Amino acid sequence: MGDQPTGEAPTTDSPASGATADASDSSFDGGLRAPGAESAGAVEPAPGEDLTAAPGEVVASVDDAPRSAGVGGNAASAVAFDDIVIPPRPPLPLPHPATGATHDDGESAGRSVDAESSDADDTDSGTPGLATPLGAETEDAAETGDPVERDDGAVEPAHEVVEPSDRAAEPADGALKTVSTSGSDDARARESTHDPAPADVAVEEPPTAAADRPLDSADTPSDDLDGAVPDGAVPAVEVVVETPLDADASVEGGAAASDEVETRSGDGVSPADGHEEAEEAAPRGAADVEDPTPPDVRSDDVAEPDATGAPTTDPATLDALTADPLTADDAPADADSASASEAAEDDAHDATAVMPVAGADETPTSTDPDAERSQPDAGAATPALTLRHITKTFGELRAVDAIDLTVPAGSFYGLVGPNGAGKTTTLSIIAGLLRADAGEVTINGVDARKQARQAKKLIGVLPDRLRTFDRLTGRQLLSYYGALRGLPSGLVESRMADLARAFDLVDALARPVSDYSAGMTKKVMLAGAMIHSPRLLVLDEPFEAVDPVSSGVILDILRTYVDHGGTVILSSHGMELVERVCSRVAVIVSGQVLAEGTVDEVRGEGTLEQRFRELSGGLGDVEGLEWLHTFSA
Numbered sequence: 001m002g003d004q005p006t007g008e009a010p011t012t013d014s015p016a017s018g019a020t021a022d023a024s025d026s027s028f029d030g031g032l033r034a035p036g037a038e039s040a041g042a043v044e045p046a047p048g049e050d051l052t053a054a055p056g057e058v059v060a061s062v063d064d065a066p067r068s069a070g071v072g073g074n075a076a077s078a079v080a081f082d083d084i085v086i087p088p089r090p091p092l093p094l095p096h097p098a099t100g101a102t103h104d105d106g107e108s109a110g111r112s113v114d115a116e117s118s119d120a121d122d123t124d125s126g127t128p129g130l131a132t133p134l135g136a137e138t139e140d141a142a143e144t145g146d147p148v149e150r151d152d153g154a155v156e157p158a159h160e161v162v163e164p165s166d167r168a169a170e171p172a173d174g175a176l177k178t179v180s181t182s183g184s185d186d187a188r189a190r191e192s193t194h195d196p197a198p199a200d201v202a203v204e205e206p207p208t209a210a211a212d213r214p215l216d217s218a219d220t221p222s223d224d225l226d227g228a229v230p231d232g233a234v235p236a237v238e239v240v241v242e243t244p245l246d247a248d249a250s251v252e253g254g255a256a257a258s259d260e261v262e263t264r265s266g267d268g269v270s271p272a273d274g275h276e277e278a279e280e281a282a283p284r285g286a287a288d289v290e291d292p293t294p295p296d297v298r299s300d301d302v303a304e305p306d307a308t309g310a311p312t313t314d315p316a317t318l319d320a321l322t323a324d325p326l327t328a329d330d331a332p333a334d335a336d337s338a339s340a341s342e343a344a345e346d347d348a349h350d351a352t353a354v355m356p357v358a359g360a361d362e363t364p365t366s367t368d369p370d371a372e373r374s375q376p377d378a379g380a381a382t383p384a385l386t387l388r389h390i391t392k393t394f395g396e397l398r399a400v401d402a403i404d405l406t407v408p409a410g411s412f413y414g415l416v417g418p419n420g421a422g423k424t425t426t427l428s429i430i431a432g433l434l435r436a437d438a439g440e441v442t443i444n445g446v447d448a449r450k451q452a453r454q455a456k457k458l459i460g461v462l463p464d465r466l467r468t469f470d471r472l473t474g475r476q477l478l479s480y481y482g483a484l485r486g487l488p489s490g491l492v493e494s495r496m497a498d499l500a501r502a503f504d505l506v507d508a509l510a511r512p513v514s515d516y517s518a519g520m521t522k523k524v525m526l527a528g529a530m531i532h533s534p535r536l537l538v539l540d541e542p543f544e545a546v547d548p549v550s551s552g553v554i555l556d557i558l559r560t561y562v563d564h565g566g567t568v569i570l571s572s573h574g575m576e577l578v579e580r581v582c583s584r585v586a587v588i589v590s591g592q593v594l595a596e597g598t599v600d601e602v603r604g605e606g607t608l609e610q611r612f613r614e615l616s617g618g619l620g621d622v623e624g625l626e627w628l629h630t631f632s633a
């Protein structure tokens with residue numbers, strides 16, 4: 001190719017462009033491009049021309065050079081560079097003095113360059129702009145044979161860069177020095193390093209999003225809560241772990257500390273800033289929220305140390321661990337203390353305990369919906385949840401209209417309804433995210449308004465829209481959930497490991513939740529809702545975006561949870577799923593409960609979906625959409 005007619009070299013065909021692009025990535029890029037391109041500010045001329053003939057030849061030079069020079073790869077680059085670069089500096093006519101020693105190798109490059117210049121002059125290839133810069137650049141040095149004066153005024157012998165000894169000693173420098181002849185700052189900067197471009201790029205590269213991530217690799221220690229975590233998540237965890245212990249000494253103080261922890265953890269920066277972000281993170285209707293912290297991580301709990309201190313997932317042990325420490329003696333007193341402040345009541349409860357709740361022994365343990373349907377009164381003694389005339393309006397819209405519901409303890413309760421029916425609003429009120437305009441919410445006998453903190457201890461929440469502190473890694477988030485719920489760190493670690501395995505999140509725990517898919521986010525938040533083994537799980541669309549395998553796992557977990565006395569209330573648009581797994585169901589339309597009871601009672605002779613369609617008014621009006629079938633484009 002070195003003997004190709006010069007007229008073929010300077011073209012703007014795509015191969016040339018492609019070669020230019022390729023060459024730009026190579027270590028000998030500077031040798032190929034710099035003299036012409038950088039010094040003259042060429043518009044990719046020399047490379048394009050040169051490479052039109054060069055791609056194969058350049059490679060051949062690189063391959064051959066080291067063999068002839070008896071040096072390694074880096075030297076090879078330098079030799080190849082010489083072969084290619086030197087021609088622009090000395091007089092163009094061949095043979096070039098510097099390439100004479102390696103004529104075979106240098107010939108192609110030298111002729112290529114020569115061809116460029118002459119071709120640009122001799123042919124009407126339509127690429128004068130491509131050839132000219134290199135020609136102009138080389139002429140100065142080549143015709144005079146004088147040292148090259150750089151743009152910054154420094155004088156550099158033109159031949160310096162071609163000294164074989166220099167190249168052998170510092171091949172990379174040799175290549176870079178050639179770049180320096182351009183006189184550009186960039187070239188000089190590169191000249192100063194012994195490391196080729198890739199390292200320069202790596203060093204100078206601006207911070208990336210990945211660099212901002214708290215943890216991004218699996219090599220993060222499992223107990224890395226104190227490890228290097230950007231965004232200030234570390235101090236959050238440090239403080240969180242200690243908060244419940246502080247709360248032990250003083251409920252008031254503990255609550256205050258807890259608030260601070262929530263805030264600081266929320267943004268991982270500072271309490272003040274975090275508070276704002278925590279509010280930002282609050283679910284829809286934040287203006288109505290009693291507490292800006294999402295309910296799934298919200299906790300007014302004081303520490304409830306593990307009775308045994310031993311991590312466990314054994315259901316029986318979990319029941320023991322989560323058994324409400326409250327004593328029945330205080331229950332009536334609580335009911336009578338409506339006039340006292342909410343905080344004062346909660347403190348009293350925290351200090352002494354209350355709550356006659358339906359324990360696992362009192363609750364049917366069958367996961368067979370049919371079996372449970374045959375026991376509609378199961379857990380009737382103390383319902384897991386009761387709503388009395390709950391009403392919520394948004395402006396003129398009555399989203400929830402005097403709803404009454406009773407969810408027996410140990411039931412798997414489905415809330416279904418069309419879009420905008422009021423399901424999420426209802427669940428948000430149950431979770432304490434929204435304050436109802438009117439009505440009462442009672443959770444396991446605890447008035448959710450009068451004894452908000454006590455009530456919140458009893459529930460785990462998967463909120464709508466998955467808003468959470470997603471700058472934390474999954475591990476940090478679950479640790480945060482657990483710490484806020486007052487669990488000992490060892491127990492948190494143990495449960496987190498169990499939940500991660502169950503939800504197939506082991507490999508994801510070290511990654512920021514913001515990088516999770518929707519289904520993964522749902523699963524980690526569901527894990528967070530469960531980590532303190534609450535008595536009632538309030539789940540808004542728990543299966544949405546979750547893959548079938550994970551859905552099956554979640555269902556198994558929830559069923560077992562219900563078997564052991566837990567209660568689940570969930571919203572879903574999956575009629576078949578609700579029909580299959582739920583023992584009771586309520587159909588909400590326009591903020592009102594139009595049907596409620598066991599699944600058998602609600603669906604009657606047909607399917608639940610048929611009943612749902614009847615109650616919700618069927619399909620929308622699809623007439624008038626004929627234009628959709630005209631396919632205008």
Ligand SMILES: Nc1ncnc2c1ncn2[C@@H]1O[C@H](COP(=O)(O)OP(=O)(O)OP(=O)(O)O)[C@@H](O)[C@H]1O
Nearest residue numbers: 284285394399417418419420421422423424425426
């Ligand atoms: N914060 C809010 N501000 C104003 N309107 C709201 C707010 N939250 C809910 N709404 C309105 O209340 C009604 C009930 O909404 P909600 O989210 O409870 O419905 P949903 O049954 O959960 O619907 P979907 O099945 O689509 O999730 C809707 O008309 C909705 O626009």
